[in-house]
Amino acid sequence: MENFQYYAPTKVVFGKGTENKAGQLVKEQNCRKVLIHYGSGSVKRSGLLDRIFASLDEEGISYISLGGVVPNPRLSLVYEGIDLCRREGVDFILAVGGGSVIDSAKAIGYGVENEGDVWDFYERKRQACGCLPIGVVLTIAAAGSEMSDSSVITNENGWLKRGYNSSYCRPKFAVMNPELTMTLPKYQTASGCVDIMMHTMERYFNHCDNMELTDGISEHLLRTVMKNAKILMDEPQCYKARAEVMWAGSLSHNGLMACGNDGGDWACHQLEHELGGMFDVAHGAGLAAVWGSWARYVCDALPDRFEQFAVNVMGVENGDDKNAVIQKGIEAMENFFRQIEMPTDLGGLNIEVSEDQMKELALKCSHFGKRTIGCVKKLNQEDIYRIYQKAAD
Amino acid sequence: MENFQYYAPTKVVFGKGTENKAGQLVKEQNCRKVLIHYGSGSVKRSGLLDRIFASLDEEGISYISLGGVVPNPRLSLVYEGIDLCRREGVDFILAVGGGSVIDSAKAIGYGVENEGDVWDFYERKRQACGCLPIGVVLTIAAAGSEMSDSSVITNENGWLKRGYNSSYCRPKFAVMNPELTMTLPKYQTASGCVDIMMHTMERYFNHCDNMELTDGISEHLLRTVMKNAKILMDEPQCYKARAEVMWAGSLSHNGLMACGNDGGDWACHQLEHELGGMFDVAHGAGLAAVWGSWARYVCDALPDRFEQFAVNVMGVENGDDKNAVIQKGIEAMENFFRQIEMPTDLGGLNIEVSEDQMKELALKCSHFGKRTIGCVKKLNQEDIYRIYQKAAD
Numbered sequence: 001m002e003n004f005q006y007y008a009p010t011k012v013v014f015g016k017g018t019e020n021k022a023g024q025l026v027k028e029q030n031c032r033k034v035l036i037h038y039g040s041g042s043v044k045r046s047g048l049l050d051r052i053f054a055s056l057d058e059e060g061i062s063y064i065s066l067g068g069v070v071p072n073p074r075l076s077l078v079y080e081g082i083d084l085c086r087r088e089g090v091d092f093i094l095a096v097g098g099g100s101v102i103d104s105a106k107a108i109g110y111g112v113e114n115e116g117d118v119w120d121f122y123e124r125k126r127q128a129c130g131c132l133p134i135g136v137v138l139t140i141a142a143a144g145s146e147m148s149d150s151s152v153i154t155n156e157n158g159w160l161k162r163g164y165n166s167s168y169c170r171p172k173f174a175v176m177n178p179e180l181t182m183t184l185p186k187y188q189t190a191s192g193c194v195d196i197m198m199h200t201m202e203r204y205f206n207h208c209d210n211m212e213l214t215d216g217i218s219e220h221l222l223r224t225v226m227k228n229a230k231i232l233m234d235e236p237q238c239y240k241a242r243a244e245v246m247w248a249g250s251l252s253h254n255g256l257m258a259c260g261n262d263g264g265d266w267a268c269h270q271l272e273h274e275l276g277g278m279f280d281v282a283h284g285a286g287l288a289a290v291w292g293s294w295a296r297y298v299c300d301a302l303p304d305r306f307e308q309f310a311v312n313v314m315g316v317e318n319g320d321d322k323n324a325v326i327q328k329g330i331e332a333m334e335n336f337f338r339q340i341e342m343p344t345d346l347g348g349l350n351i352e353v354s355e356d357q358m359k360e361l362a363l364k365c366s367h368f369g370k371r372t373i374g375c376v377k378k379l380n381q382e383d384i385y386r387i388y389q390k391a392a393d
Numbered sequence: 394m395e396n397f398q399y400y401a402p403t404k405v406v407f408g409k410g411t412e413n414k415a416g417q418l419v420k421e422q423n424c425r426k427v428l429i430h431y432g433s434g435s436v437k438r439s440g441l442l443d444r445i446f447a448s449l450d451e452e453g454i455s456y457i458s459l460g461g462v463v464p465n466p467r468l469s470l471v472y473e474g475i476d477l478c479r480r481e482g483v484d485f486i487l488a489v490g491g492g493s494v495i496d497s498a499k500a501i502g503y504g505v506e507n508e509g510d511v512w513d514f515y516e517r518k519r520q521a522c523g524c525l526p527i528g529v530v531l532t533i534a535a536a537g538s539e540m541s542d543s544s545v546i547t548n549e550n551g552w553l554k555r556g557y558n559s560s561y562c563r564p565k566f567a568v569m570n571p572e573l574t575m576t577l578p579k580y581q582t583a584s585g586c587v588d589i590m591m592h593t594m595e596r597y598f599n600h601c602d603n604m605e606l607t608d609g610i611s612e613h614l615l616r617t618v619m620k621n622a623k624i625l626m627d628e629p630q631c632y633k634a635r636a637e638v639m640w641a642g643s644l645s646h647n648g649l650m651a652c653g654n655d656g657g658d659w660a661c662h663q664l665e666h667e668l669g670g671m672f673d674v675a676h677g678a679g680l681a682a683v684w685g686s687w688a689r690y691v692c693d694a695l696p697d698r699f700e701q702f703a704v705n706v707m708g709v710e711n712g713d714d715k716n717a718v719i720q721k722g723i724e725a726m727e728n729f730f731r732q733i734e735m736p737t738d739l740g741g742l743n744i745e746v747s748e749d750q751m752k753e754l755a756l757k758c759s760h761f762g763k764r765t766i767g768c769v770k771k772l773n774q775e776d777i778y779r780i781y782q783k784a785a786d
Contacts, residue, residue, distance in 0.1 A: 001408075001632075001633060001636055002408070003407060003408025003409060003410075003411065004405075004407050004408060005404065005405065005406055005407070006404075006405040006407065007403075007404040007405065008401065008402075009401075009402035009404075010400075011398065011399075011400040011402075012397075012398060012399040012400065013398055014396060014397050014398070014399065014652070014653075015394075015395070015396025015397060016396060017396075018396065209633075211636065211637065211640065212617055212620075212637060213613070213614065213617050213637050213640055213641055213644070216613035216616075216617060217610050217613060220606070220609035220610060220613055221606065223609075224605055224606050224609060227605075239394075240394060240602070243394055243604065243653070244604065244605060244606050247604065247606055247652060247653070248606055251606070259407070259640060260407075260636070260640070
């Protein structure tokens with residue numbers, strides 16, 4: 001068991017109608033001026049944005065807004081947001097949306113509080129010394145950014161997708177009304193469920209003597225998300241299933257699943273980041289598309305853990321042939337992905353990846369051959385290329 | 394499923410040697426002067442207190458100390474602490490100990506930050522408007538006070554034991570080294586395990602449509618504590634078991650187990666508080682002594698839940714006769730208590746409670762007949778008396 005730090009200071013306000021408390025929660029932050037940051041038209045069309053405005057108006061809070069965040073949020077909009085906040089004296093950002101909007105808000109927050117180019121942090125050239133405080137009204141259950149210390153941005157110059165983690169960006173509060181996620185299309189719902197599961201699975205697969213408290217919580221979370229993801233395919237309006245998935249999204253990425261382990265593998269996330277940067281695929285779908293190939297490539301390095309996963313999470317019957325159990329576990333996960341209409345290979349993403357592009361992906365993912373990814377097996381440029389190739393088969 | 398708030402901002406620093414980070418963690422709080430609050434001689438004898446002093450000295454932090462906290466911490470020492478803090482200009486309290494020390498520190502913190510008698514809060518006469526910031530070096534896994542919003546104090550004037558909850562008192566950080574708990578006597582270890590379990594069980598038994606994510610986490614936590622409590626009876630030096638129990642203690646009472654439910658029953662805690670106030674019994678042991686009598690008295694009001702508990706937590710085989718399953722579940726829990734040498738009735742506490750004393754307990758517990766306790770079944774003075782009587786049989 002490893003020593004660990006756990007720090008998840010976000011105040012969660014969860015349930016029906018909670019978005020109407022946004023103004024009151026912002027008020028508690030004692031700020032002068034708020035940037036309301038959001039994405040595309042859906043939060044406008046649904047009337048959510050107007051309700052948020054009204055809630056802030058009611059408390060007499062001064063604000064401006066900046067929309068236009070897209071999935072795989074762009075650095076150019078982050079720069080625009082930084083300029084805007086500086087010009088207008090913004091000292092609090094309220095992100096209304098999903099992971100992309102929150103991540104974009106965090107990047108703007110870093111940019112305002114630190115001198116120099118904010119992209120430096122994402123390139124790991126230096127560390128941030130602070131971040132504007134962030135609040136969240138969550139509309140998509142997926143990224144877990146509403147409680148997490150992470151933010152992922154795409155630089156259009158080279159289409160590089162990079163993440164940066166620090167406690168400074170953990171949101172002060174997160175308003176989470178599962179009803180707001182009910183209108184999400186099936187594909188986005190399913191993709192979100194995969195993303196949530198992967199935040200736990202990335203941490204679950206590691207070489208430590210894991211904490212059994214964390215293991216059991218992780219396994220229960222994975223089973224609960226699978227069960228409710230399947231319910232949502234048929235009943236997208238089911239409040240209970242939306243709520244289970246939404247809360248799982250936060251717990252999966254707020255640090256709880258890393259308690260007592262070494263933080264996990266994260267190779268799949270890095271494999272997907274390159275795909276997301278180059279082809280703009282949905283993050284969860286991209287993760288589903290590479291997971292099986294990754295798992296088969298590395299499972300012999302961690303057989304006990306993959307066996308435990310097969311039995312405790314996927315319900316595979318234990319047997320003498322450990323390798324058979326492991327393979328059944330991986331297949332069962334892929335079958336689940338299929339049940340919720342998620343891809344299990346690159347073809348399923350409806351993209352065509354040429355040989356040359358696969359080499360380029362592997363080159364970027366290994367930071368031009370200078371780094372390995374993952375801990376279950378440390379994967380170099382050649383390993384990464386082979387996993388992409390398996391996923392393309 | 395109920396709407397909920399979840400707010401657990403304590404930074405947890407968990408693992409071997411972490412007490413040496415106390416100075417650094419206090420330093421981050423930017424305070425002028427620290428009160429180091431502790432209990433009896435054991436933290437002195439073990440050298441822990443000296444290491445804490447050294448860690449603060451290293452950071453150049455100014456501090457004073459106040460020891461003498463006893464189990465069921467007393468209001469008189471709280472008053473003394475408030476005077477001392479005011480006189481010395483203390484603006485941060487570092488509690489070195491278990492739940493009693495932390496609760497005493499919280500009460501002192503309330504007293505310093507609010508005018509008037511601090512006991513008013515515990516009598517629910519008024520609400521606190523703040524609390525001095527608290528840090529914790531934990532030495533006993535039990536109360537969960539290191540992350541919780543609660544504090545329980547005993548007023549020697551009438552031997553009233555009362556709790557007060559507010560977010561103001563949630564500790565800023567908690568240093569948790571499981572090694573520090575290795576020298577605890579068997580009885581105190583077992584009593585702590587019961588206390589931990591009860592913080593989850595109090596929330597688990599309620600009339601809501603519960604969140605399955607919370608249910609499964611709760612059930613896993615209970616199973617994990619039972620397993621590791623039994624290990625500790627034979628191997629008190631087992632680091633892994635100490636760590637599982639210690640982390641379970643925090644998760645059990647930081648709010649996680651109330652997500653999506655209505656906050657729970659809490660009758661057993663109130664039944665025990667009166668016992669603790671009058672007879673000074675160990676809190677966990679007192680809880681174990683009343684739980685079975687409470688469970689049998691109320692289970693017919695919540696049969697599905699008690700059945701789920703029997704099957705998912707206690708491993709009772711499900712069957713057609715629901716009541717038989719429920720009774721087996723209650724018996725299995727009492728058998729577990731016996732396995733770790735905890736009482737299952739008042740006799741097991743080595744106290745003799747007279748008829749008159751039972752009536753007095755029921756009178757106080759019902760706030761002189763003016764209140765009911767619990768939600769599984771709302772228990773009035775007569776119900777409370779009968780449960781004590783059953784527990785005395």
